[in-house]
Amino acid sequence: xxxxxxxxxxxxxxxxxxxxxxxxxxxxxxxxxxxxxxxxxxxxxxxxxxxxxxxxxxxxxxxxxxxxxxxxxxxxxxxxxxxxxxxxxxxxxxxxxxxxxxxxxxxxxxxxxxxxxxxxxxxxxxxxxxxxxxxxxxxxxxxxxxxxxxxxxxxxxxxxxxxxxxxxxxxxxxxxxxxxxxxxxxxxxxxxxxxxxxxxxxxxxxxxxxxxxxxxxxxxxxxxxxxxxxxxxxxxxxxxxxxxxxxxxxxxxxxxxxxxxxxxxxxxxxxxxxxxxxxxxxxxxxxxxxxxxxxxxxxxx
Amino acid sequence: xxxxxxxxxxxxxxxxxxxxxxxxxxxxxxxxxxxxxxxxxxxxxxxxxxxxxxxxxxxxxxxxxxxxxxxxxxxxxxxxxxxxxxxxxxxxxxxxxxxxxxxxxxxxxxxxxxxxxxxxxxxxxxxxxxxxxxxxxxxxxxxxxxxxxxxxxxxxxxxxxxxxxxxxxxxxxxxxxxxxxxxxxxxxxxxxxxxxxxxxxxxxxxxxxxxxxxxxxxxxxxxxxxxxxxxxxxxx
Numbered sequence: 001x002x003x004x005x006x007x008x009x010x011x012x013x014x015x016x017x018x019x020x021x022x023x024x025x026x027x028x029x030x031x032x033x034x035x036x037x038x039x040x041x042x043x044x045x046x047x048x049x050x051x052x053x054x055x056x057x058x059x060x061x062x063x064x065x066x067x068x069x070x071x072x073x074x075x076x077x078x079x080x081x082x083x084x085x086x087x088x089x090x091x092x093x094x095x096x097x098x099x100x101x102x103x104x105x106x107x108x109x110x111x112x113x114x115x116x117x118x119x120x121x122x123x124x125x126x127x128x129x130x131x132x133x134x135x136x137x138x139x140x141x142x143x144x145x146x147x148x149x150x151x152x153x154x155x156x157x158x159x160x161x162x163x164x165x166x167x168x169x170x171x172x173x174x175x176x177x178x179x180x181x182x183x184x185x186x187x188x189x190x191x192x193x194x195x196x197x198x199x200x201x202x203x204x205x206x207x208x209x210x211x212x213x214x215x216x217x218x219x220x221x222x223x224x225x226x227x228x229x230x231x232x233x234x235x236x237x238x239x240x241x242x243x244x245x246x247x248x249x250x251x252x253x254x255x256x257x258x259x260x261x262x263x264x265x266x267x268x269x270x271x272x273x274x275x276x277x278x279x280x281x282x283x284x285x286x287x288x289x290x291x292x293x294x295x296x297x298x299x300x301x
Numbered sequence: 302x303x304x305x306x307x308x309x310x311x312x313x314x315x316x317x318x319x320x321x322x323x324x325x326x327x328x329x330x331x332x333x334x335x336x337x338x339x340x341x342x343x344x345x346x347x348x349x350x351x352x353x354x355x356x357x358x359x360x361x362x363x364x365x366x367x368x369x370x371x372x373x374x375x376x377x378x379x380x381x382x383x384x385x386x387x388x389x390x391x392x393x394x395x396x397x398x399x400x401x402x403x404x405x406x407x408x409x410x411x412x413x414x415x416x417x418x419x420x421x422x423x424x425x426x427x428x429x430x431x432x433x434x435x436x437x438x439x440x441x442x443x444x445x446x447x448x449x450x451x452x453x454x455x456x457x458x459x460x461x462x463x464x465x466x467x468x469x470x471x472x473x474x475x476x477x478x479x480x481x482x483x484x485x486x487x488x489x490x491x492x493x494x495x496x497x498x499x500x501x502x503x504x505x506x507x508x509x510x511x512x513x514x515x516x517x518x519x520x521x522x523x524x525x526x527x528x529x530x531x532x533x534x535x536x537x
Contacts, residue, residue: 013409019397205395211355212458213383214410215376301357301375 028234035238038183045176051263067124091138098125195292231285235278305331311361339515386460401435407458
């Protein structure tokens with residue numbers, strides 16, 4: 001049985017077979033850059049996905065009921081009737097009228113002082129919070145209930161207001177995921193080129209090894225080990241820098257104080273996925289190098 | 302003795318050129334000492350390449366150790382190659398490895414444990430008179446020293462066949478004589494030796510050796526019968 005000293009000596013002997021030290025060639029640096037970009041893109045995909053999920057969770061159970069009545073007195077009466085009906089309805093956790101003064105404040109930038117003058121027929125608003133689960137069905141039921149009360153009542157799910165933004169974030173998330181996929185493919189292509197280059201530059205040594213009875217797998221192992229180690233170095237370096245950048249961006253995002261921007265965040269599961277990327281990169285590089293070298297060797301006798 | 306190598310109507314063609322070797326048929330007995338001779342370009346190196354499985358023939362049958370190696374699946378070739386030691390005309394030492402590591406290569410390829418490698422490598426270095434040059438890189442060795450490292454590398458795995466292509470081409474007469482002595486010693490241990498050379502006086506120095514002569518890709522003796530060199534006739 002081989003001792004640890006034996007294994008170390010064997011590893012050193014294998015290392016000597018292919019000259020060129022760690023971080024000597026461009027390979028680890030290229031992998032580092034690609035890993036840096038891949039981790040950033042993956043972080044963007046995960047962060048945007050989290051933001052969309054968070055927004056959807058916040059908005060899915062909320063709606064606004066508008067009382068569209070030009071006459072102020074009739075509007076107040078209808079609003080009170082609607083509030084009572086909503087509070088007694090199934091699937092409604094809470095229903096609260098929006099303070100007209102607060103509403104006027106929100107409209108003032110567009111309407112000026114006319115917003116609070118009472119001359120304009122501003123609809124009365126009721127905030128509705130649904131009980132959790134199957135919001136669409138509950139909204140349908142409420143729509144029917146309100147339709148029975150008056151044709152001047154409209155219900156708007158809040159999710160509908162932010163649908164374009166959620167759509168944009170989802171699209172950006174998918175774009176980032178696509179970039180991750182492209183970076184993985186590009187990393188594979190870089191490894192193929194590197195393995196081919198290494199194979200060509202060591203052809204003399206390979207020929208000698210072949211004629212001494214080396215199997216293709218023995219020779220491929222030399223290359224896959226070397227490229228795997230390069231990928232490990234590059235991957236660790238790229239990931240470290242990317243993690244630093246993500247942390248800095250995270251600090252900047254939380255400093256904005258915006259609910260939407262602040263929702264772009266990474267949970268521990270996201271960090272775990274990001275940390276798996278360098279490991280995946282090493283496995284990808286090792287297997288690609290093995291496949292490339294075995295294919296090249298297979299063309300010789 | 303049984304035949305360890307058999308060639309039957311072997312032809313070799315590179316690309317669309319005319320045949321480099323044509324209708325080559327012979328057999329070599331295990332434990333024999335053979336010289337392959339002929340003018341430059343006669344096809345000696347090509348024939349040796351077929352012998353040490355660096356090339357497949359265009360036609361004909363080659364049997365090594367009783368098996369047809371022409372149709373042998375590629376994955377079985379390493380097993381046969383490990384039974385053959387080769388001294389290349391240009392040595393083909395791995396330039397970035399020391400003499401020690403070059404000689405240890407066949408043992409590492411065969412999967413020998415690292416702890417078991419040192420003793421035979423040191424013994425081999427001493428055997429070829431390079432005991433104090435183990436850590437030297439090939440570029441720092443003289444032609445004769447490189448030659449001896451190549452020979453030590455070829456024989457360290459105790460091959461059943463040793464193939465040497467012009468092994469004395471780069472050394473002086475004295476070194477050539479010493480190399481032949483090494484080959485004879487190995488031959489006495491049971492290794493079949495095949496040496497390609499056009500150095501006829503060298504052939505005459507090895508008693509009991511048999512000779513094949515190639516002429517323009519064909520064995521000069523159409524019957525394929527091996528002949529003794531003139532001064533060793535009747536001594537086999």
